[in-house]
Amino acid sequence: MSKSTDERLRRTFELLQAQLRRESEEPVAPVESAEELLARLDLRVGEAVDDERLFATLDALVAATPRTTTRRFFNQLFSGRDDFGVIGELIASFLNSSMYTFKAAGPQVIVEREVTRRMAELVGFDQGEGLFVPGGSLSNMVGMILARNAHRPEGRNEGFHGAPLTLYASRQSHYSLPKNAGMMGLGRDNVREVDIDSEGCMRPDALRERIQADREAGLDPFLIVATAGTTVLGAFDPIDAIADVAEEFGLRLHVDGALGGSVSFSARHRGMLAGSDRADSFTWNAHKMLGVPLAASVILTKRRGELHGSFDEQASYLFQDAASQYEHGTMSIQCGRRNDALKFWASWKSHGDAGLGARVDHLFDLARYAAARVESDDALVLSKDPSSVTVCFEVRGRSSEDVCERLRLEGRDLVGYGVVDGRRVVRLALVNGAMDRADVDAFFDDVLAVAAHSEQSDNAIEAAAE
């Protein structure tokens, strides 16, 4: 290690420690516009700058970055900073392994295999396997590709001709499904949005009708996607009943458990995934409820060899040990692939199954507590009983959008709004294991404080904006 590398690492750690202090003293970063930031920070690249100036710019950049790791960040389905999640990520970045072969990544691919094998077991795929994929959207795409290739095995080589293929998911399913359908050549219009019940869960009867109607119209249904944890309401589709429909029609079943997969650690809540063992594939993001850094998304499959069957390619300079189960590059949509497994492995080792289960239980409890807090206050209106770890509500007579914006501009909290039943609502995401009831109370105190001068609105929105 050169003297300068050592010195630079030391300065980096001072910078990170300064940020830890800032996060603790001021959990929401000062708000500036993009124009102000561009004018103030030296962000252009071209001329070399010396270490002094570069560290100063980095420090200013870090200070101005929204603080996703604090107890005041409720804006996304990730929040907080898990010690060993971060440590695993730092080490992985430092080692710079590429996860395609055992020769290049050694024990890191074994780590990936151990983690994904255990995750597969947890969702009921006892003989299953899995792989890290850069994000839940792409994990869902892998599940969609596996399903299409199973349905029309000739298509991978020949392309897909004949009757249009259709897939089915709830109206509350993730937007990656139509996005992926566009990318995969299925066509976004061939993603059927199935009606939901009052809890935001897909209705198996509506699903059955929709498939039946498409079949009769000469289309070729191939896949149902059940959502375990929708983005706004955190609702869980009834997987078991949906699996019945999949069986009835001979369709594949993929579970988008990007948010909800983590409940499999909880003895109290894992029943929400009942029937997942009957699915063919499963998306699960450990960077959501479990708090490891982005991205820690996994595609799980019931059957070993399916990933290989859809993604193996010849590359004689790279894949040279076909007998190995650790040539993960032949199971992946990527070639070079960073190590997203180590951070979750390290976090899991540190907490154990029991610790992760307790974290999930804690988050559910916090959501119940927050809902009760809303119900106890006449100024607040609960949109629905929370299904899992998000709580949607309104401030009576006040614009949900404006409430969120004021919380941000006043440096109090970062929280987002969504749409529920045609109304704009505040969505409080409780996914940070370090939070406790005092944080929830502080949040609602902030909400009430800014609501006093927020814009009036009944929050009803036009259908087009939903």
Add this chain to the structure above:
Amino acid sequence: MSKSTDERLRRTFELLQAQLRRESEEPVAPVESAEELLARLDLRVGEAVDDERLFATLDALVAATPRTTTRRFFNQLFSGRDDFGVIGELIASFLNSSMYTFKAAGPQVIVEREVTRRMAELVGFDQGEGLFVPGGSLSNMVGMILARNAHRPEGRNEGFHGAPLTLYASRQSHYSLPKNAGMMGLGRDNVREVDIDSEGCMRPDALRERIQADREAGLDPFLIVATAGTTVLGAFDPIDAIADVAEEFGLRLHVDGALGGSVSFSARHRGMLAGSDRADSFTWNAHKMLGVPLAASVILTKRRGELHGSFDEQASYLFQDAASQYEHGTMSIQCGRRNDALKFWASWKSHGDAGLGARVDHLFDLARYAAARVESDDALVLSKDPSSVTVCFEVRGRSSEDVCERLRLEGRDLVGYGVVDGRRVVRLALVNGAMDRADVDAFFDDVLAVAAHSEQSDNAIEAAAE
């Protein structure tokens, strides 16, 4: 910051420093089989372990991981450790931004915009833009999707029906093209492998004939992919002549410059990309020749708005500022997306355009030096004059595969083999800017030392293995 977090970070840094010492003293990790590693290391997850035991396991795991960052790692098209590349990555991991909106990532999305805008200019897209994508394979997929959507605008919504779409790339193009074609529903068979010349570059005359024949057969050619830096030979297709063919037939042109894009920093070598300004899109991986950690891959487009046109989806809970140019999630194949921009930005700030250009020149010089070293030794046979930063050769009468395996087993060097003109050859990848001529000399000394007891072979392979 809690006491325990502080202590854990301190231990992490001791662990990284121990690894730096190991890398310097023993640049190739001890070789163990997967079975030995599984037996020796406590890799199972389930029970919680205490910090003491977890750090001990992490340390053993780190020590056993192949060392991609040393001067003895020639196995991949990445190698080494750039100080500010690593620092940017450590900071990004710590901040855990998700790059979909300005609200969530603030100045980090401005950083991404600055870096990609300048990269676009460097390849000749003066009005272009770009986005970070997790790896070159997926960047190529984005280029392929943009091309298909431009060719058949109705397809994104309706799916692709009618005449099969075909695309064209050289026989030496990257395996991600057929992989992506399988994923996108094009069919792997519809990727046409075009003949190459003696340097490994696509022949424009063969390309023209192939397109013409497919058109006459009723197929629907839509895209040519030119490769700037092939994986084994580092060859650069003649982009300008290929652009003529693309124009003649009205086809899109994508450049896979995952390896070669970086030569645009070099005044001496950027002529190898001549014509890239005529392409529609361009893949460029900064984690290859420029040495920043994996992954730092970018898709660049000539026309602003094309990414948005293919990947925007409604998500009322997330994309709430349609007027903003910083809603990068509406340009991306991902939803949640880690910050891969900061590491390249930090490295670029540190080196400047001139420093990165000098790095590229240095790597080309090293390759020339290595080739001359091969030619000066009767025991070695140069496969071809190097086109860029890889050098392919054989040890006369010795198995290339066995030479590589002995280098690894004896803890000397990690280097891979590939196939050139029906012969198995050692591929020396010179992409680590910290290496110098002494490292090249040391490598060949090692090669000759192990060759003395390597298996005999003429390295001719069966056509099927190519």
